[in-house]
Amino acid sequence: MSFDIHNLQQRYLHLAPKAGEKARVIETDVFIAGSGPIGCAFARNIFDKTASIDKLKDTKIFMSEVGSHSSPRYGWHHKNEVGYQKDIDRFVNGALSPLSVPPVDTYQPLLDPTPSWTPNSANQLIINGNNPQQDPFLNLGAAAATRTVGGMSTHWTCATPHPHEEELPDTFTSSEWDALYKRAKGLVKTTTTAYDHSIRHDIVKRTLSNAYKNDQHREFLSLPLAVERRKDNPEYVTWTGADTILGDLAVPGNSPRFTLKAETRTTAFFHSGNKIHGVILRDIATDQDFVVFAKVYVAACGAILTPQLLWNSGIRPEPLGRYLTEQSMAFCQIALKRSIIDEIEHDPKYAERVKHHHQVAPKDPLPIPFNDPEPQVTQPYNKYHPWHTQIHRDAFSYGDVGPAVDSRLVVDLRWFGYTKINRDNRVEFSKDITPDSDNTGAELLDSYGMPQPTFYFKYGPEDQERNQRMMADMCEVANHLGGYIPGSNPQVMTPGLALHIMGTIRAGTDKKTSVVDKNSKVHDIQNLWLGGNGVIPTAMACNPTLTSICYALQASDSIVDYLGKQ
Numbered sequence: 001m002s003f004d005i006h007n008l009q010q011r012y013l014h015l016a017p018k019a020g021e022k023a024r025v026i027e028t029d030v031f032i033a034g035s036g037p038i039g040c041a042f043a044r045n046i047f048d049k050t051a052s053i054d055k056l057k058d059t060k061i062f063m064s065e066v067g068s069h070s071s072p073r074y075g076w077h078h079k080n081e082v083g084y085q086k087d088i089d090r091f092v093n094g095a096l097s098p099l100s101v102p103p104v105d106t107y108q109p110l111l112d113p114t115p116s117w118t119p120n121s122a123n124q125l126i127i128n129g130n131n132p133q134q135d136p137f138l139n140l141g142a143a144a145a146t147r148t149v150g151g152m153s154t155h156w157t158c159a160t161p162h163p164h165e166e167e168l169p170d171t172f173t174s175s176e177w178d179a180l181y182k183r184a185k186g187l188v189k190t191t192t193t194a195y196d197h198s199i200r201h202d203i204v205k206r207t208l209s210n211a212y213k214n215d216q217h218r219e220f221l222s223l224p225l226a227v228e229r230r231k232d233n234p235e236y237v238t239w240t241g242a243d244t245i246l247g248d249l250a251v252p253g254n255s256p257r258f259t260l261k262a263e264t265r266t267t268a269f270f271h272s273g274n275k276i277h278g279v280i281l282r283d284i285a286t287d288q289d290f291v292v293f294a295k296v297y298v299a300a301c302g303a304i305l306t307p308q309l310l311w312n313s314g315i316r317p318e319p320l321g322r323y324l325t326e327q328s329m330a331f332c333q334i335a336l337k338r339s340i341i342d343e344i345e346h347d348p349k350y351a352e353r354v355k356h357h358h359q360v361a362p363k364d365p366l367p368i369p370f371n372d373p374e375p376q377v378t379q380p381y382n383k384y385h386p387w388h389t390q391i392h393r394d395a396f397s398y399g400d401v402g403p404a405v406d407s408r409l410v411v412d413l414r415w416f417g418y419t420k421i422n423r424d425n426r427v428e429f430s431k432d433i434t435p436d437s438d439n440t441g442a443e444l445l446d447s448y449g450m451p452q453p454t455f456y457f458k459y460g461p462e463d464q465e466r467n468q469r470m471m472a473d474m475c476e477v478a479n480h481l482g483g484y485i486p487g488s489n490p491q492v493m494t495p496g497l498a499l500h501i502m503g504t505i506r507a508g509t510d511k512k513t514s515v516v517d518k519n520s521k522v523h524d525i526q527n528l529w530l531g532g533n534g535v536i537p538t539a540m541a542c543n544p545t546l547t548s549i550c551y552a553l554q555a556s557d558s559i560v561d562y563l564g565k566q
């Protein structure tokens with residue numbers, strides 16, 4: 001390889017191996033940063049496509065993931081644990097690390113007279129996402145990252161609706177979109193039938209369809225979900241995780257062509273001219289740096305940590321981090337009303353199951369079998385109701401029900417609104433210590449030693465007005481189902497909680513307003529591709545992962561073309 005690693009190490013001295021150590025060098029064909037569902041979609045598609053091309057059949061893929069393994073298969077969805085499926089309220093997500101925490105404005109002197117160090121206005125906390133530069137009024141307070149093998153697909157809700165045409169970017173023609181969505185849905189196993197046999201699902205859908213039968217602008221459908229009902233025991237399901245996307249590659253060591261290295265941070269790409277020449281990585285456990293040389297490079301580290309990696313590499317096109325959109329969210333929980341329970345008890349459609357339940361559990365006051373699956377219903381986005389809706393059950397850091405109510409009665413309503421595109425809504429990363437240094441460090445680092453993100457985000461007046469209509473709509477629908485559960489009354493959630501940030505590395509043709517092209521390749525760099533929700537350039541209300549997989553499939557097709565021409 002003609003590339004001069006020594007020169008690069010001089011430039012990136014602070015990243016280079018410590019004195020006396022040799023740089024470890026790994027050679028591969030495809031390098032991927034990030035093992036979330038998008039990085040894995042790249043890996044799977046490149047692996048499969050190259051396998052059938054003689055010249056490329058030995059193509060090697062090396063994936064680096066800063067987080068650790070949390071399951072025997074790479075990136076397994078944690079909700080596949082039977083215990084969580086028996087009691088979803090136990091699944092209170094703990095793997096979300098906040099990205100930017102503003103300084104506390106309620107500092108209280110310690111009452112304890114022991115001399116302790118306490119933060120003050122001149123001496124602020126900077127540990128674990130604490131960020132003195134973050135204006136709380138411009139923050140996405142609930143924005144977070146999940147650093148683990150599989151990324152957020154180890155806990156996501158798996159809602160994979162097809163966006164409405166108003167939400168759809170014009171990156172592809174409608175027939176190209178259709179073909180990509182078909183492939184993406186197959187990859188994540190999207191279905192609308194996994195809950196058809198559930199009494200609760202059926203009654204919620206029916207109640208709402210009846211309530212709005214004269215309203216031609218509403219329809220209540222089964223929520224498309226990336227899930228499969230288990231054949232060995234249909235009481236349980238298998239939620240799609242990164243492992244589903246990887247297929248047989250999710251079994252460690254299954255192919256010499258695919259390597260996933262966990263606890264390994266991708267620190268920076270080396271580039272000169274219009275080409276990436278290598279990438280420096282750090283083994284988090286040993287604190288050792290090493291270098292990977294590849295023919296193509298992919299960054300799929302999530303919507304904030306992908307632009308962070310580019311920023312740290314000195315790749316800083318003007319739109320990087322700008323045009324950020326995040327969905328607003330309204331949430332409430334209801335307990336199903338008496339009349340609906342009576343209907344379950346007396347409807348001949350459910351009679352056999354209800355009778356069986358009364359026989360096996362004569363003391364249960366409810367006619368609903370204990371293993372009856374939860375409802376999974378949606379009213380899709382349309383121009384009269386321009387928001388995405390989920391009428392279902394899931395458990396996060398909020399909305400766990402506790403012992404006050406039988407969880408079979410509980411239905412969650414989550415409404416997601418889009419935010420109009422605004423160039424000034426953005427994430428910035430901590431600046432260099434010296435402005436013209438070789439990107440060799442930042443004033444503030446996140447807990448993984450990368451430049452600290454700071455958000456500048458506001459809803460515009462149109463967004464605010466739409467958000468209010470969205471909240472009213474959610475309450476109206478909720479009232480047909482039952483009463484609010486105390487503590488889960490209708491509420492607007494902290495910005496960022498949707499965890500659907502988009503636009504930060506957006507696709508487009510104009511270099512002034514986009515970072516990547518239609519193939520998700522960075523403008524003016526011939527061998528760097530990006531993936532994730534950040535690529536989506538439109539204001540989308542529906543869950544974005546399926547669309548990001550479409551982009552990743554198109555991108556990885558173009559990578560295989562590129563490799564074929566080398």
Ligand SMILES: Cc1cc2nc3c(=O)[nH]c(=O)nc-3n(C[C@H](O)[C@H](O)[C@H](O)COP(=O)(O)OP(=O)(O)OC[C@H]3O[C@@H](n4cnc5c(N)ncnc54)[C@H](O)[C@@H]3O)c2cc1C
Nearest residue numbers: 034036037038066147151152157158159266302532543545
């Ligand atoms: C509670 C919750 C519910 C959700 N529900 C839905 C839903 O129903 N539908 C939907 O479409 N989406 C949903 N999402 C969002 C969905 O999970 C994300 O859109 C999806 O995981 C994004 O995939 P990704 O691969 O781009 O990023 P991620 O899943 O974030 O994966 C990125 C990976 O990159 C790693 N990484 C970051 N920086 C580096 C670095 N420098 N070096 C090496 N590795 C790095 C991270 O550790 C992480 O593992 C939900 C998310 C959460 C948390």
